[in-house]
Amino acid sequence: MVASRRRSPQTATMPEHPAAAAHGTLVQLEPLVARILAPNPSPFTFTGTQTHIVGTTDLAIIDPGPDEPAHLDALIAAIAGRPVTAILVTHHHRDHSPATRALQAATDAPIVGAAPVFVSDDGPRADAAFDRDYRPDRVLADGDAVAGEGWTLRAMTTPGHTSNHLAFALPETNALFSGDHVMGWSTTVVSPPDGDMAAYMASLDKLLARDDRVYYPGHGDQIDRPQRLVRGLLGHRKQREGQILRLLKAGPQPIAAMVARMYVGLDLRLLPAAERSVLAHLHDLRARGLVAEEDDTQWRRS
Numbered sequence: 001m002v003a004s005r006r007r008s009p010q011t012a013t014m015p016e017h018p019a020a021a022a023h024g025t026l027v028q029l030e031p032l033v034a035r036i037l038a039p040n041p042s043p044f045t046f047t048g049t050q051t052h053i054v055g056t057t058d059l060a061i062i063d064p065g066p067d068e069p070a071h072l073d074a075l076i077a078a079i080a081g082r083p084v085t086a087i088l089v090t091h092h093h094r095d096h097s098p099a100t101r102a103l104q105a106a107t108d109a110p111i112v113g114a115a116p117v118f119v120s121d122d123g124p125r126a127d128a129a130f131d132r133d134y135r136p137d138r139v140l141a142d143g144d145a146v147a148g149e150g151w152t153l154r155a156m157t158t159p160g161h162t163s164n165h166l167a168f169a170l171p172e173t174n175a176l177f178s179g180d181h182v183m184g185w186s187t188t189v190v191s192p193p194d195g196d197m198a199a200y201m202a203s204l205d206k207l208l209a210r211d212d213r214v215y216y217p218g219h220g221d222q223i224d225r226p227q228r229l230v231r232g233l234l235g236h237r238k239q240r241e242g243q244i245l246r247l248l249k250a251g252p253q254p255i256a257a258m259v260a261r262m263y264v265g266l267d268l269r270l271l272p273a274a275e276r277s278v279l280a281h282l283h284d285l286r287a288r289g290l291v292a293e294e295d296d297t298q299w300r301r302s
Contacts, residue, residue, distance in 0.1 A: 023048060024074035029222065032056065032151055032173055036074050038065035040095055043269045046185045046219045049095045051075060052177055054170065058083045058148040061109070062168060062177050063090055063218055064099035072102050079107065085148040089113035090179030091165045092134035096218060101133065110137040112146060113155070114164040119194045140166060153177075158207070160200025161188045167207075174213040176226070182207065184220025187233060191276035197237070197284040204234050237281075244281055245301065248291060252300040255279060 023039040038049040049065040053075075059082055065071055084107040089097045091114045100111045116134050140146075140155035147153070153168045158181040168177040180188050181203060190200050208230045215223035223229050243262050247253060255278050259266075263274045282299055285291040294300045 024070055026053075026074070026078045029216065030173060030175070032170065033175065033216065034078065035216070036071070036078060038071045038095075038099075039068055040066045042095075043267065044189065044273065045095050046183075048219075050216070050218055051099075052216055053078055054153060055082075055085070055148050055151050057150070058085050060084070060086050060088055060146060060148060060151070060153055061103060062088045062153075063096045063179065064103045066095055067098035067102060072099055072106070075099070075103060076106055083107075084109035086146045086153075087111045088140075088146065088153060088168060089134070089136065090167065090177070090181075090218065091162045092116065092131045093162070093180070094129055094131045096179070097131045097134045112136055112138040113140050113168075114162075114166050115139045117162065117164045117194065156206070158203040160190055160196055160203045163194050163196065163199070165203075169210075169212070174211070176207075176210070176212040176215050177217075178207075178215040178223070178226075179218045182215055182223065182226070182230065182233065183217045184215070184223050186220070187236060187277075189273045189276060190280040191273070192280050192283055195276070195280055197277075197280040198287065200280075201234065201237060201284075204230050204237075208234070240277070241281055241285065244278065244285065245290065248299060248301045252294040252298040254297045255282070255299070258299075 023037050026034055026036055028034045032054055034053045035050045037047060038051060040048045049063060051065050052062040054060040059079060061084060064087060087100050087103055087109050104111055113136060118130055118132060142157040145152055145154045151172055153170060156167045156169055158165050158167045161180045165179060165181055167179055167181060190197050208227060212226050215226045244258060247258050247261060255275050258278055259274045266274055282291055289302055291299055292302045
C-alpha cells in the first residue's frame with residue numbers, strides 16, 4: 001500500500017464506504033467545486049464515477065460518467081437551469097464519457113477534452129472499454145483552457161492509463177481534477193496496448209513538479225496531500241519493476257506465475273488488471289533492454 005488512506009491493487013475489493021450511499025447527492029467540496037457520484041460501483045470504479053461541477057454562475061461538468069438516467073437526472077437537478085459552458089472529458093472509457101451525449105442534448109454545451117482514440121485490446125479487458133460513440137466538439141491540447149465566470153480549467157496531458165488522458169487544473173483554487181491518472185482509492189490500471197507504463201511514470205513526474213493543493217479524482221476520496229501520494233505511486237511502480245526483475249533472474253516465467261508471486265491474496269476479480277499492469281511493466285523493461293520475450297508466453301532477463 002503506497003499511502004495509508006488508499007487501497008493497493010493487492011487488497012482492493014469492494015469495501016463498505018460512506019459515499020456508496022450517496023449516489024446522486026450533490027456534495028459541495030469548496031465554493032467553486034461540487035461532485036455527484038454515479039451509481040456504477042465495481043471492482044474497477046470503487047463506489048462509482050465522480051462527476052465534478054465547477055463554477056457558480058455558469059458551469060463546467062467534468063466526466064459526466066455512464067449513461068444512467070438517474071445520474072443524468074441528478075446532474076440536471078444540480079445544474080438548476082444555469083448555463084453550462086463546457087462538458088469536459090479526461091478520457092473516454094465507458095465509465096466516464098457516455099453521459100456526454102444526453103447532457104449535451106439537455107444543455108447545448110460543447111463536449112471538449114480528450115481526443116477520440118480507439119484501439120483493439122490484445123487481451124482480456126482490465127478496466128472499462130472505450131466509449132466508441134464519443135465525439136468531442138473540441139480536443140484540448142496541453143495548456144489549452146476553458147473558462148467561465150470566476151473559473152478556468154487548463155488541460156494537462158497525462159498519458160499512461162490511456163494515451164489520450166487529460167487532467168484539468170483549476171488555478172483559482174490550486175486544485176487539479178486528476179481523472180483516473182491518480183485516484184483516491186487505488187493505483188490506476190495501465191493496460192497495453194493503449195496503456196503505457198513509461199508514459200504513466202513520466203506523467204507522474206510531471207505532476208510531482210507541480211504544487212497543486214488538492215486532487216479531485218474520478219474515483220475515491222479527494223487527495224489532500226497530492227505530492228506525497230504521487231511520490232508514493234512512483235515508488236510503488238518502481239518496487240513492482242524490481243520484483244519483476246528479481247523473479248526473472250531465476251529464469252524465464254509466464255506473466256501468470258509472476259502475478260501469483262507478486263500479488264498474494266489478490267481479489268480474483270482483479271487478476272486481469274494485475275496481469276495487464278505486469279505486461280505494461282514488461283513492455284517498458286523491454287524497451288530499456290532489460291527483458292525479452294522467451295516465446296509467446298514466457299519472459300526472461302536480457
